[in-house]
Amino acid sequence: MKMTERAQQLVRTRTPFVHATVVRAQQPTSAHPGDEAILLQDGTIEGFVGGQCAQNSVRKAALGALQSHESVLLRVLPDGDLQFPEAPGAAVVVNPCLSGGALEIFLEPQFPAPLVRICGATPIADALAEMCELVGFGVRRSVAGDDSLDSLADTTAMVIASHGGPEAEMIRAALDAGVGYIGLVASRIRGASILDELGLTDAERARVRTPAGLPIGAKTSAEIAVSIVAQVIQAIRKGGLAVTPRSANVVVEALDPVCGMSVTVGPDTPRLTIDDVDHWFCSSGCRTSFAAAKTGS
Structure with missing residues (x-):
């Protein structure tokens, strides 16, 4: 390939x-x-x-x-x-x-483009999906009753624009999955009521933006979508929001016993096991030299 x-x-x-x-x-x-x-x-x-x-x-x-x-x-x-x-x-x-x-x-x-999960089948959700694609974000849509929220590990931002339904459950799922940006499209009063029923800690409550979006006086669905996308961009560019999760792989380093070079251990790193002890090398040449010294040949 x-x-x-x-x-x-x-x-x-x-x-x-x-x-x-x-x-x-x-x-x-x-x-x-x-x-x-x-x-x-x-x-x-x-x-x-x-x-x-x-x-x-x-x-x-x-x-x-x-x-x-x-x-x-x-x-x-x-x-x-x-x-x-x-x-x-x-x-x-x-x-x-x-x-x-x-x-x-x-x-x-x-790196992958920021992935925005949009929950809901409303005009605001539709406008938001179009706006996210326009700025190069990845988009996934979810509606009440589906099982797509089971996997949120790769999600940069989640916006709930369903105007009803299991909004509290969606917020809880996003918090538990560690989603960096969580936005709820709701009035200030209704949004506060939903957060109150969840019994969130102060730290968890601070992670949920409601009303979602920057306060630009947006009225139409398209304007609200612009304010939300702008807030996600602000969180990424100025707030340190991670676009992709950090690698779960633990990078291991070892010291080549022949040349003394620091070696990053990977699938193709030369290795020699002697008496159940792994030795890692920068090259097959160092591995051969080490094996010869150990065997006396």
Whole structure:
């Protein structure tokens, strides 16, 4: 599968990843300008951006890019030559096991668009769905009585615009799922009454916006939709609302016992188990050296 097709597949499944592209390569590195790879949250590398030693440095930088949500121009060097323009978004890694040459690799993290769950089949809900799609948000619709609220883990924002029905139950489900933005389309008095019946803590009550939307004097369904989308954007851009949940995968690092390099443990990281103890390596060469020393061969 081509990298573009794989990237599109990951976008469709709302899977965060890093797209790595070799922009410059100095011989005798095995990578060439234009080589590409996709790196997933568990450390998996699909594609080619250099040998095993280089891949370990790229993997570590990519995982950092997923955490910071920032692109990185990474230069991988085999020695202490650190002559590289210092600039925001640039980083230098000295890789002790690199056989020679140098690599410059652009790492671009890709994240799913904010996902807004809209509950209700009202004119405001319809207008909100259209407005969310216009600004590039993902949209999922839910109506009373369906079971779509069973999974809210990937939801950035949930807006209840049903004007009745199990609104309290929907709010409770969103709170329990840790949804960052919860909006209830209701008058100030009716919204307060619904929250009162839930018996929320002060912290939980503060997480529910009702009336939903910024106070811009909106009257029509379209205007109310604009105010709600604006409030979600404000929460993301200025309030620190997480667009996607943090990775549940725990990134593990180990020390290569041969070269002393810090190794990010992934599915394809070289490993050797001796006496029920796992040893991790930056490359198969270090693994072979370690095995030979242990066996005396």
